[in-house]
Amino acid sequence: xxxxxxxxxxxxxxxxxxxxxxxxxxxxxxxxxxxxxxxxxxxxxxxxxxxxxxxxxxxxxxxxxxxxxxxxxxxxxxxxxxxxxxxxxxxxxxxxxxxxxxxxxxxxxxxxxxxxxxxxxxxxxxxxxxxxxxxxxxxxxxxxxxxxxxxxxxxxxxxxxxxxxxxxxxxxxxxxxxxxxxxxxxxxxxxxxxxxxxxxxxxxxxxxxxxxxxxxxxxxxxxxxxxxxxxxxxxxxxxxxxxxxxxxxxxxxxxxxxxxxxxxxxxxxxxxxxxxx
Numbered sequence: 001x002x003x004x005x006x007x008x009x010x011x012x013x014x015x016x017x018x019x020x021x022x023x024x025x026x027x028x029x030x031x032x033x034x035x036x037x038x039x040x041x042x043x044x045x046x047x048x049x050x051x052x053x054x055x056x057x058x059x060x061x062x063x064x065x066x067x068x069x070x071x072x073x074x075x076x077x078x079x080x081x082x083x084x085x086x087x088x089x090x091x092x093x094x095x096x097x098x099x100x101x102x103x104x105x106x107x108x109x110x111x112x113x114x115x116x117x118x119x120x121x122x123x124x125x126x127x128x129x130x131x132x133x134x135x136x137x138x139x140x141x142x143x144x145x146x147x148x149x150x151x152x153x154x155x156x157x158x159x160x161x162x163x164x165x166x167x168x169x170x171x172x173x174x175x176x177x178x179x180x181x182x183x184x185x186x187x188x189x190x191x192x193x194x195x196x197x198x199x200x201x202x203x204x205x206x207x208x209x210x211x212x213x214x215x216x217x218x219x220x221x222x223x224x225x226x227x228x229x230x231x232x233x234x235x236x237x238x239x240x241x242x243x244x245x246x247x248x249x250x251x252x253x254x255x256x257x258x259x260x261x262x263x264x265x266x267x268x269x270x271x272x273x274x275x276x277x
Contacts, residue, residue: 012259014076015057019049021263024270025148025171031273032167032231033158041098041155044090045147048102050083098155105143105151137183137197141175163224173217177210177242178265181249181258188251203251210246214239230276238269 011017023046030038054076091099149168158164183196184203198206218239221232245262 008256008260010072010075012256013072014079015050015053017260018053018263019046021266022046022049022144022148024266025144026152028266028270028273029149029152029167029171030156031270031277033153033163035152035156035158038152038156040090040093041152044087044094045151047083047087047090051080051087052106054080054083095155098151101146101151101154105146108139108143136194137176137179140179141172144175145172163226166220166224170217170220173213173220174242177213177217177246178262180206180210180246181253181262184249184251185253185258207247207249211243214243214246231273234269234272234276237272238265241265241268 023042026042026045027037030036030042058073058076058080091102094102145168149164149171153160153164180197183198184206186196187198187203197209201209218235221227221235242265245265249257249262
């Protein structure tokens with residue numbers, strides 16, 4: 001049992017779980033627009049997510065404590081290095097326009113972790129985008145939307161139609177809601193200067209806002225040209241399940257409530273979509 005728990009912790013801490021979530025959302029976009037399974041893009045997204053998330057999460061620790069790193073962090077560093085190599089391999093198979101687009105998101109990820117802005121403007125002198133008050137959730141939602149929607153369509157030369165914009169807005173809204181349980185969990189740790197959504201409007205109104213956003217997320221599906229009964233059922237189910245996780249979230253959560261169950265909802269969404277297809 002102890003070994004299984006250690007494997008689960010490594011699975012989560014090494015960002016494999018979140019990478020599978022990004023992978024799933026990207027595949028969902030391909031399914032929604034009837035685009036053939038794009039192996040090179042999907043595996044690029046998977047390994048790039050591991051590389052990017054581990055860079056953001058562990059850059060500061062590795063920078064200041066590289067001589068006394070714990071074994072688990074050393075293992076994650078090695079794992080991230082091989083993920084980076086695989087990311088480069090799959091990147092070499094993508095279109096040039098796609099790579100230019102990716103470079104922009106790579107820059108955002110870099111600036112998210114690296115101090116580069118005036119120190120007096122930011123929290124605890126950590127002058128990077130991650131610590132700009134009120135920006136974090138919206139920036140992450142923007143990057144996830146850009147990667148999971150526009151990147152997959154760009155790599156397959158899909159025309160930018162109205163349905164694409166509706167899907168992008170749905171995805172942006174869904175990711176914001178997905179992050180709210182994390183923000184509620186982190187209330188006891190976050191500096192007030194971060195100005196997170198629960199800090200600004202409270203837990204109760206954060207949940208109300210999230211539920212309303214899920215209503216928007218669901219009903220936007222009716223504005224699309226291609227509206228299928230099976231897709232609507234999947235949208236309804238994933239909206240309800242996500243809403244339940246949000247409503248039941250609290251400051252004192254179990255270790256895996258957000259980091260495993262909530263973060264795994266895109267994987268569940270993909271499984272349901274594949275089963276109903």
